[in-house]
Amino acid sequence: MPNNKGKLPPEVIKHWPEVFGDVEIKAVPIQYIHSVHVHFLDGKVWEIGVDPIDDTETMNIEEIENSLDAFFTEYDESISHVDFRLNTSKVVKDVKERTKTFMKKRQ
Numbered sequence: 737m738p739n740n741k742g743k744l745p746p747e748v749i750k751h752w753p754e755v756f757g758d759v760e761i762k763a764v765p766i767q768y769i770h771s772v773h774v775h776f777l778d779g780k781v782w783e784i785g786v787d788p789i790d791d792t793e794t795m796n797i798e799e800i801e802n803s804l805d806a807f808f809t810e811y812d813e814s815i816s817h818v819d820f821r822l823n824t825s826k827v828v829k830d831v832k833e834r835t836k837t838f839m840k841k842r843q
Contacts, residue, residue: 770823
């Protein structure tokens with residue numbers, strides 16, 4: 737079985753395979769998380785929507801991170817696994833914008 741640790745799931749890669757296919761993830765900023773699916777040992781699944789108001793809203797992002805941290809601490813013993821769902825359209829848009837800016841500066 738191949739080791740997919742750090743690799744994006746196929747449903748994300750399909751959005752931009754030439755870029756996402758070779759990406760290895762170690763951390764994802766909260767701005768790019770669409771939702772969190774928490775799978776519990778008893779079979780229940782909770783979907784937690786993550787919707788930062790704005791990338792520049794540092795306080796809002798910190799509040800979301802703190803809330804998720806508190807949630808995971810409280811339910812740690814009953815969680816089997818967690819799936820973080822990416823806002824792939826935002827990732828694509830931001831990568832394209834930053835690449836365009838970078839390329840303009842090199843000219």
